[in-house]
């Protein structure tokens with residue numbers, strides 16, 4: 196065992212150290228080599244050492260270098276070394292972090308991590324919280340608590356009696372709601388399409404004055420951190436309006452909520468603490484390994500009422516927090532350990548620095564691309580940059596060439612009808628040098644096409 200785990204740690208360290216000098220995307224050859232995995236299921240056992248050898252030899256090169264410093268796709272933080280190390284140790288513990296009485300260590304560490312999260316994100320200290328797989332499940336979890344609370348006010352127990360015959364719930368979402376939020380609504384029986392869509396401004400921010408009086412019981416789903424522009428809904432104003440209507444306000448802050456931990460960005464998320472529930476991702480801007488999402492609910496009892504189960508074989512202690520009373524899952528790994536480790540290591544100032552530094556890099560990308568004559572489609576307030584290299588075809592071509600060249604990786608999107616390349620900076624590992632190196636390649640590729648365009652004109 197010692198040899199196997201030691202060797203594997205060496206593979207992992209060598210992999211991470213090699214990220215700087217390899218292409219970000221896996222090469223065609225590495226992808227073709229994946230067929231080496233495509234063998235018949237073995238009948239006999241083999242030495243685990245050989246299994247890990249194969250995994251490293253074929254699997255490592257076929258990975259996308261998301262853990263590296265120049266992956267600017269999706270919203271992907273790398274793993275801080277302290278988070279990865281804590282993840283390794285917690286995996287060795289292999290705690291089924293369900294009940295305090297059975298796994299007190301991880302249950303307690305998660306409790307501390309939750310308290311710190313509420314503190315660093317400036318959310319109400321009395322919130323209940325849950326460690327889940329990602330923002331999709333965090334949206335689901337928080338909205339399940341919402342569904343419970345607002346139907347209970349109408350004298351309806353949704354967990355016991357379901358939605359058939361229940362008072363209808365009005366759900367308002369932004370026109371720019373993330374598709375995963377709509378999916379969560381679908382899973383909850385509230386309907387992906389059975390929603391009132393609130394119009395947005397040019398940056399994708401919900402327009403609060405467009406929220407009409409909603410029939411109770413009602414939920415308003417807002418967003419801080421639009422996945423394209425990074426824009427944040429004016430949540431403070433929305434919460435004030437919702438309060439008058441007696442509506443529950445949920446915030447999808449998958450990455451944007453972390454701005455509330457950074458003094459220079461906090462104005463963007465002003466008023467978030469007024470909401471009823473929140474969803475965010477630790478595997479995005481907190482830079483813990485996938486997967487780790489977080490749900491917070493102001494009324495802890497509503498979250499518990501939606502999630503807790505009891506069974507005679509599950510020993511509980513009524514005076515201790517059982518993680519499974521707050522999560523959709525029963526058996527689960529102790530995700531909170533990595534979160535605790537990052538917060539313990541970075542502290543308030545370290546997290547603020549991580550958030551502010553990555554936003555600074557996004558602004559630098561935007562400034563240089565604009566100076567070179569390209570169009571930035573969004574106000575770069577957070578860590579997202581949308582750049583157009585002229586028409587859709589040229590922009591697609593630049594993205595494809597950039598991905599093939601391999602110095603960095605950016606994806607594409609369509610923002611309000613315009614095709615754009617998305618640059619999202621979320622990793623602790625990104626440095627000034629990474630940004631300069633990436634900019635040089637982006638500009639070299641873009642200039643090639645754009646000077647050709649000028650020649651044709």
Ligand SMILES: *Cc1c(COP(=O)(O)O)cnc(C)c1O
Pocket residue numbers: 270328329330331332373375376418420421422447448449450476488
């Ligand atoms: C990423 C993202 C999600 C989905 O998060 P997962 O962790 O992939 O489930 C939801 N909402 C927003 C705004 C996001 O950026």
